[in-house]
Structure formats: structure tokens, C-alpha cells
Amino acid sequence: MADSAVPLPFVDVRMPTVSAGQPVPVVLIHGWASGSVYWEPLVEKLLDGGRTVWVLDLPGYHPGEELPQDFEWTLDSAAASVAALISDRGGRPVHVVGHSMGGSVSLTLAASRPELVATVTLVGMVPAPQNEGFKKLLVSQLRQGFFDAATKAKLMNAWYGPLTDNEMAWLGKGFDVPFAILSASAMAAMTGVGPSVPGRVQAPLLVIAGTGDRVRSIDQMRDFVAVGRNRQLKAIPDAGHNVHWERPDECAQALHGFWRTSWHSPA
Template identity: 30%
Template sequence: MRELFLAGQRAYIRWIDLPGAGDGPVRVFVHGLGCTSASDFAHIAAHPALGGGRALLVDLLGYGLSDRPAAFDYRMESQAEVVGAVLDHLGLRGVDLVGHSMGGAVAIHLAAGRPELVARLVVAEPNLYGGGGGGVFSSPVAAQDEDAFVAEGFARMVAGVDRADYAARLRLADPRAVHRSAVALVEGSTPAPGDLLAGLAIPRTYLVGELSLPDPDAEKAAGFGLPVIGIPGAGHNLMLDNPDGFARALARALPNAPTSRPGHERA
């Protein structure tokens, strides 16, 4: 585990740096709401299909092993700035950036705000727009008062999760961070991640679980010109539901950037 002290937030952000052979681009993985990058992506980063390159598994502020600054707003734009600070600290440019769900929105903001840092982008069922599309988990959280959620709602949320693996990840998150993140996802941003994604000039790929289809955001992504790759037998937790399919999709999207016309493919 490595860490960087952020003077502005008076907090440490932490990540796992997996070394790899060769001179290929570094892959940076960013997790979703209530998750951690190690739990979600360590098995993906080490998958034979990806060739064992260097990978950074970043825990966003408020999640996993990173600190939980009480004054941080936990908005996607702010989290993107923090991930950018990690890449600056490491002297990295032109990384391959992978973001899932909330992490997809963070990744889009980073690619749009710091284009020199990101060479290629893969987003897996990202939060593209606010409002009702803020996310199935985000909307019920955001509807609660923040202090009430911290005092009682978070515990109810953990107890009510129907996936034991998600409950295990969620228990590591800061309740206030979860609430503020959910509010930010429901409120959205201006410009929205979807609009930013549409305007990016770098190679971009959209991954969607087969069980999530039909997915309006996947259709929007195809309309933006992105290849859309479906992961067979997977729902929203694509990298856990079908790790082999997810890794193969990344291998197609990153080592050999897709050139085919937008549309739905299968990993």
C-alpha cells in the first residue's frame, strides 16, 4: 500500500501499486460507491488476459483504506482532482483509466479535466447523468437527511444489502462519504459526465453487464461513438459477476484500442 498526504484536505489517499513487466501504459482502477479498488479490481489487474502490466488500485477518499476527511464534499469532480494528484505525485502521464459506476463518473471528470494524464478510458456502467438516473443505490441514500443517515441509515443500508460481498466492502466506507457521494450523483454536475464523455477525443469504451440490458446509458454511449462491450452473465458488478469476461473486455479495449463502429459486442 502507498499513500499521499493531501494538504488541502488534510488527509491521506491510499492505493495499491502492482508492479508489472514491460513499458506499456499504467492501468489505473477507480471503484464505485461503497466499494474499494483492491476488492473490485486486484483479480482483474492480475488476470492473464491483461498481460501483467503495472496497475494502481486507488481507494477514493472516504472509502477502503483512504482517509475520511469530514470537510470534503465527496463530489465526483473533487475525487477526480485527488486521483489526478496521485498521478502527479507518481509522475505518470498517459495512463489507461478504468472506472466502475461512481468511479466511472470520477474517471470521466479526470479525463476531461486533465487530458494529459489519460490516454485511454474504459467506463463500466458509469453514472452519466444525475436526477433519477443517479443510481439505484444512490437515490434512496440521497433522499435521507445526512445526519440521520450517518446515525441510523447507513447501518440499515449495510444490513439490507443482498450481496454479502458488497456488504463487506460497504462496511469499510465512511457513512458521511457515502451520503455526500450519493447526493452528488443524484444532483449531477455541469457539465454532466455523459456530456464530457461525448466530447473526449481519446479512445473510450463502455462496458455493460448483459443482465443490465437494455441500458439507456449504453445506448447513449454508442451514440457518442463509443464501442459498447457486453459482459455475459453479469449485472452491475461486472468484474465480480464475470471476472474472465471483464478482463477479456479490458484486454480488447486497452492493449488494442477498438476501431469497429459503435454497437453492442460480447466479451
């Protein structure tokens, strides 16, 4: 079991009706203020492809969860939590898929515990400077001590584009986590990984990017892939920051192809 200072994240394990004979689970790690619910369209496609999927809620993000008093929310502690979960469930390598801040957690995990990671996929994220307007907006809300309705709507629009009222309510549940968790994880997201982390990742790496992403530009995505070994880019035209929500079919196809060609289970 995990050390008391490193709580296991909540995990919803989804099993396919018909297995594709691939024993490597897919671990989905959500971004800031985003809970696990926005993975649902992609989860369905991965299950249809015969993959076992673990859908995580990072520490403090699961409704009603109480964290140890000495737990400090950082990218390192979040990655340690995910590592503890993988170890607790057998310790075999998994395919890690992280969106936005979850991509930073994924890189941190792959750099620090390479034996647990078969491949890494970054969705809507590379370690590069964020949009300055987005950062200023977040900092202003953190200083006032809460996220007001107008700012939530502005952020959701930037991430998703137009949403129905029901979608806004459902997807906006990520803002319902305790403000201390929301604040600490926001700081982790804005700070990002250290400069040495990407170069320490040895696992095959795929970046899935919407060309219309307003948080990370497609040029930043291309630059990151170009300077590293063992990296690939799948650009999806006209999609935004939450490309997995907008275009789950194309994301699933990219993932299946990447896993099939980039990693083979040791004999």
C-alpha cells in the same frame, strides 16, 4: 506533491511477475460504498496479462484516513485527487477504469485533464438517469443519518446477487467509511457528471456492461455509446452491476483488446 486541499488517494501498486512490455499503468477507481477490495478478481487477470495495476481508494475511503478539514467531496475534487496522484508519479497518461461512481470520476478526470488519460473504461456506468427506486432508497438512508443492515443487504444483493456470509462481510466494508464521506460521495454519485462532460472526453472510451445490471440498463449503455464518437460497448450476457467481480476473465479480455487497438504510446 498534492496541494493540502487535494489529498492524494491511497494507492496499492501491483506489479506483474512477467511484464507484457506495456509501460502504461491501469488505474482502477471504485464506486460508491465499494472500496478497492472488489477489484481483486480483475486485478489478478490484469497482472496475468502483464499489466501494472494501481488500485485506488478515493479520498476518505481508506481505513483510518483523515482528510483536510477544508476538503469537500465532489466528483471534481475526487478527480483532482486522482490527477494529483498521476502527476505525482510522473504525469504520463494512464488507462483509467472506473466502476459506477468511479466512472463519473473517470469522465471528470478525462474531461478536465486529458493529458493524463490514455483511455477511459466505464464499468457498469454511463451518465444517464439512475433507477428511481435506488435513488429513493439512498435518499431515505441519508436523511436518517445511517445505513441500516436491511438496506445494506438490499443494496448488496442488487449489486452482486447472492453472496456468502464471508463475501458479504468482505465486500460490505465500503459502508464502513465515515458517514460524512459516504453521504457526500452518494450525493456526487446521484448527481453525476454535468451534461457537457462526456462530450469533452477525447480519449478512446469503452463501456463494459452486464446485460442484467439493475442500476444502469443495457439500453442506456447502448444509447450512450451510439451518440458519441470514439466509444465502444462490450456487453456481457447475464452479468450484473459488478460485472468485473462476476466475470473478471471476460472483462480482462475486453480491456486488453481495447488497450491494444485503441491507444499507442507517443514516440
